[in-house]
Amino acid sequence: MSDLSRLLRVELARYVHRRAVLVLLGACLVVPVLVGAMTLWDSRPVSADDHALAEARARAECMDRPRVHNDTAGSIDLGGLCLARVSERTEELLSRPPLDLDEEREGGSGPAVASLVAIALLLAGTTFTGHDWASRSVSNQLLFEPRRGRVWAAKAAVVSGAALVVAALVLSSYWLVLATVAEARETLRPGQLVDALQMGWRASGVAAAAALLGFAMTTLFRSTVATIGILLGFAVAGSLLLAGLGVSERWNPAMNLVALIDDGTTYYDDKCAYYDAGHPGDHSCAEVLSFTDAALYLGTIVGLVCVASDRSFRRRDVP
Amino acid sequence: MSTPAIETVRLRKEFSTRAGLRVAVQDLDLSVPAGGGVHGFLGPNGSGKTTTIRMLLGLARATSGEMRLFGESVPERLPAVIGRVGAVVESPKFSPNFSGRLNLRLLADAIGAPRSRVDAAIETVQMQGRDRDRYRSYSLGMKQRLAIAATLLKDPELLILDEPTNGLDPAGIREVRETIRGLGDAGVTVLLSSHILAEVQQVCTSATIIGNGRMLASGRVEDLLGASTAFRAVVPDPERAVAVLGAAGLSAVVEDGGVRVETTDAARITRLLGEAGIWLSELTTLRPDLETYFLRLTEAERLGREP
């Protein structure tokens, strides 16, 4: 067995033996199950029981309506009018959108599940290496494999590879289950499953990159807390900060993430050259941010952090 | 002469701190012969022992100077020699949530050592029964033993142990010292760093002494520390004993109710006092404590002569 594959196996063993990592991987399974169950429940088809229940409620609403007299035009039976509209009212009460994979993929549970999985895997990458630094066991590891570049690469490969596999499995299963149910409910349209699966795979790539970023930042700062602090700070204030600096939405990482997951997105740029004579003063216009442009931009950021992380790991003294 | 196990030439390490540049190691020429035996690396706290060891092992970057392990330039050729070198730097450093065994297994796997080595190492340091418990539940002595077990995974020719008895109870200290002596006798070359003079005297055959990052002396332990220069004699009448010894040309003073005599020849003291009818009830070697010793060495260095 070559040195590098040996090292990969060791790092993988280290990864799956960390309790915090296992907890986070567990969250990657539990969260989609919960969100999926909720989604399926909220879109369940109307049963005869549901119908009877709703109708009873609609009738009960009418019981409160009194018979009102109008002096000039005779009497109006409000209760009777109400009863005449019971079937309409019943439909209203039952209104529950059926399961629609496109809806789930674009704005429903899909993006939520993908983000949560990516965040969990980012934290797994962070805590995996943060623990090495906190326990100072890095120095012991280097006494057995002093080629630091290899150690960095092996850890990075394990962290991002595990994230890719876990995210792809989880997200693919998520869409397969939803599609199977939609099929059974006869709401699945052709092409929907493929679109959803592709979104899941793009999101898996994002999750792998997030895990790599978490690992690289933690190796750079040698602290889990520093990494999470910086990422959290940016998540909370980043968009505001960029907007305040007058940076175009084009360069907002959050917008680019959306473009990655949705295979391109549209954003509104205040500073674009477009000028509509019909709307003087409105200088903003829609711009398309493609998947490729977003991937290049975010990929460059992650790449630069990785280069800095690897260099610092090779050069700095290890406690 | 064969290639030394450790060799440094004008080794230097500077740390830039908030208070400015701190030179932790300067112009250190360390040479430890290969072929077995325990070499002491003696110096007070903060004298640069750990820093030197970390540089040798590639954990810290030297500011300047050369280092070689078994003739191979370090850190460039470290991957080629690290398999022959076991080391414990400062406190043991393992993953607290893993068992001792898992910690060892991951290290053994990293160098492709067979699993049987893990069993053997655990047996050597007598940790059977506790090896599957979490590392965090171990006593300091057990952590220290696990660290030594980790070095044995490589079957090393050179062992670098940085203050391995720090924090241990007397029984633990004795155990570790015996283990080290045993390894030295078995042909392993050991560099034992310590700030305890007596430890180096008990365990080492040769030693290098450093203070403030500089080498102060190096050589055989008996030459450096062994030959005692003073004795304490307990006699019924100290004043008369001082007179007798003084008459024979020895420097002697009353001290703490006994007599302090400056000489390397204990037999002469007994003979002189016995001839004068003074019977010794006690004669002990007065070893200089480390502080006194270092003061003497640094003083000597300052004055530019041999200690």
Ligand SMILES: Nc1ncnc2c1ncn2[C@@H]1O[C@H](COP(=O)(O)OP(=O)(O)O)[C@@H](O)[C@H]1O
């Ligand atoms: N990372 C560091 N940054 C700044 N100064 C350091 C660092 N490590 C050690 N030193 C300083 O270098 C000197 C030597 O330390 P050290 O090698 O740990 O000594 P020893 O092991 O002999 O006790 C001390 O003055 C210490 O404060």
Ligand SMILES: [Mg+2]
């Ligand atoms: Mg030290």
